[in-house]
Amino acid sequence: xxxxxxxxxxxxxxxxxxxxxxxxxxxxxxxxxxxxxxxxxxxxxxxxxxxxxxxxxxxxxxxxxxxxxxxxxxxxxxxxxxxxxxxxxxxxxxxxxxxxxxxxxxxxxxxxxxxxxxxxxxxxxxxxxxxxxxxxxxxxxxxxxxxxxxxxxxxxxxxxxxxxxxxxxxxxxxxxxxxxxxxxxxxxxxxxxxxxxxxxxxxxxxxxxxxxxxxxxxxxxxxxxxxxxxxxxxxxxxxxxxxxxxxxxxxxxxxxxxxxxxxxxxxxxxxxxxxxxxxxxxxxxxxxxxxxxxxxxxxxxxxxxxxxxxxxxxxxxxxxxxxxxxxxxxxxxxxxxxxxxxxxxxxxxxxxxxxxxxxxxxxxxxxxxxxxxxxxxxxxxxxxxxxxxxxxxxxxxxxxxxxxxxxxx
Amino acid sequence: xxxxxxxxxxxxxxxxxxxxxxxxxxxxxxxxxxxxxxxxxxxxxxxxxxxxxxxxxxxxxxxxxxxxxxxxxxxxxxxxxxxxxxxxxxxxxxxxxxxxxxxxxxxxxxxxxxxxxxxxxxxxxxxxxxxxxxxxxxxxxxxxxxxxxxxxxxxxxxxxxxxxxxxxxxxxxxxxxxxxxxxxxxxxxxxxxxxxxxxxxxxxxxxxxxxxxxxxxxxxxxxxxxxxxxxxxxxxxxxxxxxxxxxxxxxxxxxxxxxxxxxxxxxxxxxxxxxxxxxxxxxxxxxxxxxxxxxxxxxxxxxxxxxxxxxxxxxxxxxxxxxxxxxxxxxxxxxxxxxxxxxxxxxxxxxxxxxxxxxxxxxxxxxxxxxxxxxxxxxxxxxxxxxxxxxxxxxxxxxxxxxxxxxxxxxxxxxxxxxxxxxxxxxxxxxxxxxxxxxxxxxxxxxxxxxxxxxxxxxxxxxxxxxxxxxxxxxxxxxxxxx
Numbered sequence: 001x002x003x004x005x006x007x008x009x010x011x012x013x014x015x016x017x018x019x020x021x022x023x024x025x026x027x028x029x030x031x032x033x034x035x036x037x038x039x040x041x042x043x044x045x046x047x048x049x050x051x052x053x054x055x056x057x058x059x060x061x062x063x064x065x066x067x068x069x070x071x072x073x074x075x076x077x078x079x080x081x082x083x084x085x086x087x088x089x090x091x092x093x094x095x096x097x098x099x100x101x102x103x104x105x106x107x108x109x110x111x112x113x114x115x116x117x118x119x120x121x122x123x124x125x126x127x128x129x130x131x132x133x134x135x136x137x138x139x140x141x142x143x144x145x146x147x148x149x150x151x152x153x154x155x156x157x158x159x160x161x162x163x164x165x166x167x168x169x170x171x172x173x174x175x176x177x178x179x180x181x182x183x184x185x186x187x188x189x190x191x192x193x194x195x196x197x198x199x200x201x202x203x204x205x206x207x208x209x210x211x212x213x214x215x216x217x218x219x220x221x222x223x224x225x226x227x228x229x230x231x232x233x234x235x236x237x238x239x240x241x242x243x244x245x246x247x248x249x250x251x252x253x254x255x256x257x258x259x260x261x262x263x264x265x266x267x268x269x270x271x272x273x274x275x276x277x278x279x280x281x282x283x284x285x286x287x288x289x290x291x292x293x294x295x296x297x298x299x300x301x302x303x304x305x306x307x308x309x310x311x312x313x314x315x316x317x318x319x320x321x322x323x324x325x326x327x328x329x330x331x332x333x334x335x336x337x338x339x340x341x342x343x344x345x346x347x348x349x350x351x352x353x354x355x356x357x358x359x360x361x362x363x364x365x366x367x368x369x370x371x372x373x374x375x376x377x378x379x380x381x382x383x384x385x386x387x388x389x390x391x392x393x394x395x396x397x398x399x400x401x402x403x404x405x406x407x408x409x
Numbered sequence: 410x411x412x413x414x415x416x417x418x419x420x421x422x423x424x425x426x427x428x429x430x431x432x433x434x435x436x437x438x439x440x441x442x443x444x445x446x447x448x449x450x451x452x453x454x455x456x457x458x459x460x461x462x463x464x465x466x467x468x469x470x471x472x473x474x475x476x477x478x479x480x481x482x483x484x485x486x487x488x489x490x491x492x493x494x495x496x497x498x499x500x501x502x503x504x505x506x507x508x509x510x511x512x513x514x515x516x517x518x519x520x521x522x523x524x525x526x527x528x529x530x531x532x533x534x535x536x537x538x539x540x541x542x543x544x545x546x547x548x549x550x551x552x553x554x555x556x557x558x559x560x561x562x563x564x565x566x567x568x569x570x571x572x573x574x575x576x577x578x579x580x581x582x583x584x585x586x587x588x589x590x591x592x593x594x595x596x597x598x599x600x601x602x603x604x605x606x607x608x609x610x611x612x613x614x615x616x617x618x619x620x621x622x623x624x625x626x627x628x629x630x631x632x633x634x635x636x637x638x639x640x641x642x643x644x645x646x647x648x649x650x651x652x653x654x655x656x657x658x659x660x661x662x663x664x665x666x667x668x669x670x671x672x673x674x675x676x677x678x679x680x681x682x683x684x685x686x687x688x689x690x691x692x693x694x695x696x697x698x699x700x701x702x703x704x705x706x707x708x709x710x711x712x713x714x715x716x717x718x719x720x721x722x723x724x725x726x727x728x729x730x731x732x733x734x735x736x737x738x739x740x741x742x743x744x745x746x747x748x749x750x751x752x753x754x755x756x757x758x759x760x761x762x763x764x765x766x767x768x769x770x771x772x773x774x775x776x777x778x779x780x781x782x783x784x785x786x787x788x789x790x791x792x793x794x795x796x797x798x799x800x801x802x803x804x805x806x807x808x809x810x811x812x813x814x815x816x817x818x819x820x821x822x823x824x825x826x827x828x829x830x831x832x833x834x835x836x837x838x839x840x841x842x843x844x845x846x847x848x849x850x851x852x853x854x855x856x857x858x859x860x861x862x863x864x865x866x867x868x869x870x871x872x873x874x875x876x877x878x879x880x881x882x883x884x885x886x887x888x889x890x891x892x
Contacts, residue, residue, distance in 0.1 A: 064660035065767050065797075066668075087666060118608060129608055131616065132585045147859045148852070153764040154796035155582060155836035157571045157620050158844075158851055159878065160860045164584065164616030168608075185666035208526045214549075214637045254709045261706075306605035308526040332527070332607055359609035376611050382600040387612050389866035394859070405611065 001027060003047040008054040012138060012146060012177040018050055019175065019400075020144025028402045031171035033073055033110030036098035037117060040363055041170060041404040043371045052112050055177060058082055060152065067135065067152050069180040072112030079111055083183055091184040092130045093121030093288045100364050102294040112176045118168030121288035122219030122247065125211065125329040127184075131167030136180040139166060141173070142395025152180050165390075171401040172409060173394040187218075187249035191259050192275035192283060193266070195244040198222070200311040203244040204331035206269050208307050210246045211330045213265060215258035219247035219284055222327040227292040233282055245275075247284055290335075292326060293364075298337045299344035300364035305356050307331035313356045320352060321345050346373040376405050412817050413501075413842050415462060416876030418508035422488055426465050429486060433466060433510075436478050443467035443513075452511045455496040455503040456558075457843060459813070464491065464505035469513045473591060473599060473629040476512065480627060481597025483510060489872050490595070492623045494535065494563030499760050500841025502570060502622050506876060512627060514565045520544045521630065529588055529605050531632045534565030538572075541633060550635045553580035556837065557746050568628050571620030573837035575745070576702075578795035579670045580636070582837065584619040589632035592618065592625070595868045605632055617863065622839050623874040625867035639704035642670065644741045645714055647721045648695030648728035652676060655697035656770035659794045661720045662701070667713060673700040673745050674792035676774065679752070679802070682789060686751035689744035690737070692728040699794065700745055748791050749802070756787075757807040759816045762838040763827030764797045773830055777801045780822045784815040798836035799827065825850050840878045848880055861887045 001007070001021035009015040022029045030049040032038070052073035060069035063086040070079055076094055083089050094114045098105065109119075115137075120129040136150030149162035166173055195206060203222035210217045222244045223231075231237045246262065248255050263272055275283055286292065293300060305313055310331030317323060317336065326335045338345045344365045353360055359377045362370065379387065384406070391398060391409045403409065422429075430444050443449060444466050454461040465488075470476045483490055489509040496503050505511050517533035518540065524530070525548055532541060538559040541552040555574035556562055562572070568590070573582040580586070589603035602614045618625050649655040652674075659672055675683065675691075675698045684691040691698060699721075703713040714731050721729060732738040744751075752758050765773045774790060781788040781803060791800040801823055805816040824834045824844065828851050834844045848857060857879060864871070871888050879887075 062766070062768070064664045066663060067766075118613070120608065124607065128581060128585050131613060132581060141859060145855045145859070147856050149856070151764075151831070151833050151851075153766060153832050153836070155573050155577070155764050155793070155798045156833045157837060157839050158834045159840065159848065159856075160863055161571070161584065161616045161620050162860065162863065165613060165863075167616075168610070168613050173612075184668060185663075188666070208528075211528060212525060212637055214640045251709075251712065253712050254705060257706050257709060302610065304606040304609055306524065306527040306529070308524065329607060330527075357604050357606060359606060359611075361610035377609065379611065380600075382594075382598050383602070383614075386600070386614065386866060390612055390863065393862040393866050 006049040016140045028399045031175045033113040034107040036109045072176040073110050075108040088183045089186050091127040093123045095119040095121045096289040099290045099294045131164045133182045137163035138178040139174040139176045142400045189252040189255045190249050190280040192280040193246045194273040195270050197241040198244045204311040207330035218249045220330045226324045230292050301336040302363045303334040303360045305358035309356050422508040455498040457501040462505045464511040467511045471516045476593045477597040484596045492627045494566030495561045497558040497562040499838045500843040502841040549638045554583050569623045570839040575671045586634045591630035593627045640706045642704045643710045644702040645731045647699045647726050648692040649697045652697040653771045654724040658724045669701045670704050671702040672795040674794040676790040678789035682751045683744040687744035689740040695727050756804040759803040761801045762835045764836040765830045765832035769830040776826045784819040
């Protein structure tokens with residue numbers, strides 16, 4: 001292991017050997033897949049880089065058992081193509097964070113990166129997150145030891161659930177080498193109910209009401225006009241007004257029934273338009289790949305809160321800051337684009353949202369800004385000491401993606 | 410059953426027992442402390458009743474602050490803590506230690522907040538699993554994980570063991586339905602994780618704590634996801650001439666893109682016992698029975714059941730019977746949910762909780778039968794077919810020590826077989842004391858050491874529910890090294 005080199009281990013054994021060498025020399029290393037999310041997180045100072053991108057391939061796929069294993073460096077698109085042959089998919093809909101940096105890279109995210117960032121799309125609310133669909137992992141910790149957790153079966157409470165604990169840890173605890181995930185059948189039909197020009201409060205109320213029905217709404221989004229124009233459906237992009245969308249996915253007979261019922265329930269809120277199967281699929285692909293946030297360099301915040309507080313939170317922010325806000329997860333996930341500022345408005349934003357039990361992560365900002373403010377939401381000391389403890393338990397020499405999430409971790 | 414060794418009490422703690430209890434008396438209200446022997450006896454075991462240990466004292470806290478005071482005291486006095494919900498653990502997860510204090514959480518059973526718009530409920534963890542669903546049922550919502558013991562078991566116990574249930578194929582297990590936790594650390598610090606919001610960025614401690622078998626802290630409050638009830642639910646019973654045919658039918662259904670809300674399997678001995686108990690109308694002349702439940706509006710369920718019946722007919726079923734009324738549906742589920750109790754009426758039994766890949770079901774059942782035949786024991790099998798969770802119930806006579814020992818050996822062999830087939834030791838009951846020594850079948854030393862290092866982050870003194878989960882020698886070596 002030498003400084004300033006990038007290593008592409010062909011397998012887990014070589015990966016373990018490299019990390020063991022780095023540990024031995026106390027060399028901090030960047031752990032990555034195809035680096036499509038390299039602009040997210042605090043800037044790191046590393047001596048070398050280890051990429052999983054040569055560790056690829058689906059190692060197990062049993063469609064009738066709803067399970068798939070792949071090496072961490074396998075591109076997401078490769079897996080999705082295979083699943084598609086069997087009319088299956090990842091029910092959590094991997095969110096495509098790399099699209100936030102459109103134009104900077106045309107690489108595809110790896111499945112390891114999806115889990116490392118726990119990126120979940122619109123269906124997360126009903127069906128769970130990437131980590132919820134994770135069944136097992138193999139990984140290399142910061143000592144260069146191969147560890148495993150979970151397995152290939154749906155239910156498993158044997159020992160602690162280290163795999164799910166690694167989801168969303170951005171490569172700071174261990175380098176994932178292989179992941180096993182639950183997969184599910186694709187729906188026969190997709191249909192969307194659309195409202196135009198609802199105010200934020202009305203939109204969140206519509207989304208929450210829809211989620212409170214038994215009709216299994218699998219996606220909810222509210223986009224302001226400024227974001228709508230970035231969508232790829234030209235007829236929608238040119239609307240020039242906000243769009244609120246609710247998605248139904250199921251067997252065709254069920255979709256028809258449920259759309260009718262939902263229509264009936266929500267019609268007091270405004271005129272409802274419908275998108276058919278084909279246009280729905282294209283619309284929600286845009287939502288999942290965050291097309292509505294692409295093509296801008298403005299600082300972008302990802303805020304999560306209780307869904308019914310979403311619109312109130314944004315109103316409080318707007319009282320102090322000029323911003324555009326989009327809502328997913330029925331108001332529980334808010335993307336807030338703010339005007340350029342040296343701290344991306346971090347101090348003010350976090351002060352305002354403090355009363356909403358919310359969490360704010362700065363997902364897009366210049367390197368200088370990301371080095372100057374807390375990218376991940378600051379934690380209370382009790383939680384932070386557990387964060388440090390967990391780092392110590394997996395990576396005692398602090399060599400894996402050091403500082404990417406928190407200084408000194 | 411008595412083959413499992415229990416962590417030895419430490420003399421230094423036992424010697425100062427009276428002083429400790431006097432100190433606790435000063436710390437707590439009188440009604441919060443149980444020190445008399447008769448009172449403590451109530452807590453000496455859980456649902457793995459073959460093992461019993463009398464704790465030094467039992468504390469029944471009524472607030473997070475009270476839990477915090479007790480833990481801080483025990484942290485300073487170096488006293489072990491065993492947190493307990495309703496004591497329904499089948500793996501000895503709530504078994505006290507003789508030098509421990511049991512924290513019985515049953516008094517902390519209040520609903521703190523219901524938010525239907527954001528679809529969550531905040532509760533104290535001593536509330537029962539069914540109590541949560543009941544609290545939101547008038548609004549037609551429910552809490553999804555539904556272990557068979559849901560009438561009695563607490564949310565705190567569910568969190569400790571990451572409990573599942575018959576309907577988790579569609580809705581997930583506890584870890585998928587917990588949004589936030591308030592937990593008291595061993596030193597008394599109160600820490601919160603998550604909340605009513607989803608997926609905060611940062612390390613996700615929830616899946617580490619859920620399923621940690623009470624070894625990371627004492628969870629006093631939980632924010633749980635609640636879901637709107639389906640418009641309706643209807644089961645179909647399908648009887649097959651072989652378990653192979655039943656397994657193939659399950660694969661066939663999933664292969665057609667249908668994921669029913671539940672798919673439950675019973676073998677011939679299990680069917681017989683459950684039918685005698687529940688009079689559910691189960692067919693008695695079949696080798697395997699599937700109960701498959703679908704949800705939705707009446708016409709949706711009709712369409713799905715028609716499809717399922719078509720698929721099933723490819724596997725030469727002997728009986729297909731769709732429930733025609735609420736009463737029939739209730740009876741069908743009553744039989745299945747009462748399976749453990751029904752079998753308990755005819756014999757003592759030892760309940761296994763292995764998981765296998767669905768495709769290996771025939772192999773697993775053959776293996777289980779062979780193992781039990783070899784040990785001269787009878788067995789009945791209950792199987793959550795959708796997720797591969799196999800519950801062989803080994804029948805034995807608790808008054809016959811030799812037979813008890815044979816049942817334990819058979820159990821070990823069955824679980825080892827599950828791991829060999831690509832599955833795991835436990836799907837929903839947890840490791841507890843019961844499967845502790847088998848951890849090496851599934852994990853190597855490096856894996857186990859990594860888990861123990863994570864445990865130490867939360868509880869560096871190893872005072873929380875010790876002697877569970879990890880092989881005793883491994884824990885002792887690890888804690889000795891850390892000291």
